[in-house]
Amino acid sequence: MGHCPIFILSEMNANQLIDHFFRTEYGKAVSHLTNRFGSENLELAEDAVQDTLIKAMQTWPFGQVPDNPTGWILKVAGNRMIDQLRRLQKQTNEEMPELSENLVEDVSLTDINDDMVRMMFACCHPTLSAEYQIILTLKILGGLSIREISTSLLKKEETIAKSYTRAKKKFKEDEIKLTLPPANEVEKRLEMVLKIIYLLFNEGYKSAEGKVLIREDLCAEAMRLNAVLLKTELCSTPSAYALMSLMCFHSSRFAARVDEQGEIISLEDQDRSKWSDELILRGQRYLQKATDTDAVNDYVIQAAISSYHCNAVNFEETRWDEILRLYDVQLQINPSPVIRLNRIVPMEKVHGSMLAYSEIEELEETGFFDAYYLFYAIKGGILQNLGEVQESSIALKKAISLTKNERELNYLNKKLDMLSNSD
Amino acid sequence: MKQYLYVFRGGRAAYQDQSPEEMQAHMERWGSWMQKISAIGHPLQEEGKVVGKAGDVITDGPFTEGKEVVGGYVALSANDMDHAVEMSKECPIFEYGGTVEVREIIEM
Numbered sequence: 001m002g003h004c005p006i007f008i009l010s011e012m013n014a015n016q017l018i019d020h021f022f023r024t025e026y027g028k029a030v031s032h033l034t035n036r037f038g039s040e041n042l043e044l045a046e047d048a049v050q051d052t053l054i055k056a057m058q059t060w061p062f063g064q065v066p067d068n069p070t071g072w073i074l075k076v077a078g079n080r081m082i083d084q085l086r087r088l089q090k091q092t093n094e095e096m097p098e099l100s101e102n103l104v105e106d107v108s109l110t111d112i113n114d115d116m117v118r119m120m121f122a123c124c125h126p127t128l129s130a131e132y133q134i135i136l137t138l139k140i141l142g143g144l145s146i147r148e149i150s151t152s153l154l155k156k157e158e159t160i161a162k163s164y165t166r167a168k169k170k171f172k173e174d175e176i177k178l179t180l181p182p183a184n185e186v187e188k189r190l191e192m193v194l195k196i197i198y199l200l201f202n203e204g205y206k207s208a209e210g211k212v213l214i215r216e217d218l219c220a221e222a223m224r225l226n227a228v229l230l231k232t233e234l235c236s237t238p239s240a241y242a243l244m245s246l247m248c249f250h251s252s253r254f255a256a257r258v259d260e261q262g263e264i265i266s267l268e269d270q271d272r273s274k275w276s277d278e279l280i281l282r283g284q285r286y287l288q289k290a291t292d293t294d295a296v297n298d299y300v301i302q303a304a305i306s307s308y309h310c311n312a313v314n315f316e317e318t319r320w321d322e323i324l325r326l327y328d329v330q331l332q333i334n335p336s337p338v339i340r341l342n343r344i345v346p347m348e349k350v351h352g353s354m355l356a357y358s359e360i361e362e363l364e365e366t367g368f369f370d371a372y373y374l375f376y377a378i379k380g381g382i383l384q385n386l387g388e389v390q391e392s393s394i395a396l397k398k399a400i401s402l403t404k405n406e407r408e409l410n411y412l413n414k415k416l417d418m419l420s421n422s423d
Numbered sequence: 424m425k426q427y428l429y430v431f432r433g434g435r436a437a438y439q440d441q442s443p444e445e446m447q448a449h450m451e452r453w454g455s456w457m458q459k460i461s462a463i464g465h466p467l468q469e470e471g472k473v474v475g476k477a478g479d480v481i482t483d484g485p486f487t488e489g490k491e492v493v494g495g496y497v498a499l500s501a502n503d504m505d506h507a508v509e510m511s512k513e514c515p516i517f518e519y520g521g522t523v524e525v526r527e528i529i530e531m
Contacts, residue, residue, distance in 0.1 A: 017447065017451075020444065020447075021447060022443035022446050023442070023444050023447070025443070026443040050439070053446050054435075054438045054439070054441075054446065056446075056450070057438070057446045057447070057449060057453075058438075058466050058494060058495070059466040059495075060454070061457050062457070062464060062465055062495060063465075143444070144444075145440075145442030145443075145444075147442065
């Protein structure tokens, strides 16, 4: 036996992995192994990958990162899983189908991407509730821990842990397989996956309460998952492109959306030079792809609206007429009160505050917005423009009483202060 | 300068609950620290055997409680024992309840 070679720390050390490498590898490896060994072995796959990452963490700093870290993780986790399955086989005396030794050495990135897409369809399976879909997606594909999920969704860790256990049980009971939906169902099933991605993004973009306005990690995660979808032909649909475009446009404004103290800056007052040109450009490209066909969908319209905002030199010179027109189209597809509410902003710009106010009054009568702070914030703004200071302050106070987000509270309070000072 | 050996023990149990994100951050702290103190060495497999007289296997590892298990070792140079102890203080193993045993290597 020869003597042990001593490693010298190479240039490529443990600190030169890209950000979130472990997290993204977790999603890849669990998807791959679950696809390979069957969805009934999801839990084993999770454990195998977790153990493998621990091993990487404990060993890589002593030497160097393997040339192909992704391949290393897949191989070590795969072997671990085979060991586990063999052990279980012995215990149950059950014959299991072939466990080939030479696995995963050269799985292509395309294959892994496909595994992730299958896993996305499985996590967003129609028999699972939206809550389960979100938690499964974040845990398995996003590589977030229960604690991290609870922080990002602002729920108790215990609650998330319980939901996750139940979600996995349901996953098993329903025998959800990692298959792609049949051709005639792709559109509908993809719609559900996109909806979860959109929810994740929104959750990150604007939290319902708490101190941090943008939880960028969730937004980045949503975009990463959408990008995985777009790498496959099956899921490169106008909706998927449009959602990606929309998220690019929204995230292009992240740096301008809060000030140094973390307080909200409204679109009107944002320093537009802080918007990310790169993301706007990407958004524009995806929007182009989304509109290659004439397919109109909710995401396309939202992305197009966002594009007008991102390409305007300033707030006043925004193409409000075009934006209003897009809202009109959106209302035709989806006559929702929330869209009507958002439409009021461009409507006021195009047709004036009087008309906007009569729309507000109509909406108020529906009772739909009784507990919705944004409604009263918008109402307050219009009243202020109409010179109704007192009425405006009543509306703002109502908005303040309805929001839990500290940043939004501060923003509304500031507006209220300015209003009373102008009095 | 003298040569010293760090023997790392424990920490493994606490690693189990870490998220991939936390693991990567922890790993990066290990990498930086090892580079800073110019340590070279090896991690060790968890499993092993304790062999007694005439090759009798006394124990199939893991041998003891988790906190006693040696996870790896490194060698490094330091002025004296105090200095070697000082340099160990930033070892990330302490974040997870592990220990570092510091021993001077006898020059032969």
